[in-house]
Amino acid sequence: MELSPQDATLAAYERGAQQYAERTAAAPAPEVDALLARVPAGAHVLELGSGPGRDAGALESAGLTVDRTDGAAAFVEAQRAAGHQARVLDVRSADFGGPYDAVFANAVLLHVPRADLPGVLATARRACRPDGVLVASFKKGAGDAWTQVKLDDPRHFTYWDEAGLTAALTAAGWTPEQVAESTLPASAERWITAIARNEASLPA
Template structure:
């Protein structure tokens, strides 16, 4: 079972098959199910897996008891998809929708062992008037933690896999930076990863300070005979001054409210007249993706206007923002270049 877990559309939810699945989750009559679908679901997030029909779904959202936690309100897996791990993937999707809050579910004897196996702490709960004869249980799972930290954990654990699955050809950002800085300039690279762009910049005559917050990537660069150091863009002083700051596909992991601080510190680390270049994934909102590493990484998507504002607010001048997507790529990208026009 590899079909992705994603948000279900209104059309997918509005099918007889879906209502039958909801019936298995809720154990209520058709009128009650239709009320849940039409009144409760619009206030919740409903994710699931579709392969012809909906094979499983989870509906979650605000906690109905007023607690500061996500509540998993309904979850069901079709008979043909049982034993495939889909149930645990649905719970994981609910947990990842807000990794900073605990996940809560109320259940009965039929499903309590499912929650126990996933690590929920289980406690007896008062009976529910909707199912007066059934023993109920409260199930609680700890929050996962900050998305950016979990993403970094994925890189720490899978640096080699990332290196093997990333083309050796340098990013187009290398040529863009080279067109804006004289040969011999000193460049700070944020999130160097395996170092393909640093290699290309050095081959073009630049001096590169290779950095990454994942010790596994720093070690990989040491093994290849390079100097490299640990630097977490979220809170480090970047040092300097440098002639340029290079960040290819790195700042897309920084939580939106923290990007401004990162850009300010990057500017303070850049000489007057120096240049920054960075790339971001284009779109709205944020999401988790298993692509490439097969473990979830968190991405914050950006639009051109918002990035132009963020760079300008951080004091950068001559900000240029453009759609740098490859013609046939599935994902859209944005590149930003900016100059430190200040005299401080």
């Protein structure tokens, strides 16, 4: 039976986890600083798609507690082998656990099909405390495509623009704070950083 684009992408990460780690820049994503500026000291963060654990390490070094998760068991096993607690969590799951002060998703929700993203974002919001924050990054563009950049194995991406992401966040119950193109000097691709609050769960 033919795999869905998401399952095929997960399989690519399972096979190429070590190669992905070797080809990932050591410097944390700029979204790390965006999150640190918006949560209290000691905040409890759910990271979707921890991958090699680079950003989780930076957040933990800043005093946050990070629930490291990934849809690929190979990444989870590598993080456990390095002494970290981690669990397998597919973003298509109906429950992410929690409650958390924030959900951090750097370059992971871009694998979710366009029609499914509002549902995934709604699950993330349910995992957040009132006034909790979401920080996520997406590839900027139109449509969707397969690519073998970074991994010698095809992965599927959905591309977004600011208006589309803002609508998806709003449909999921988030209050967008910032949805704007982010600057990554080392990348030939364009990216969008999305930041939103869980104001829908605040008491009236």
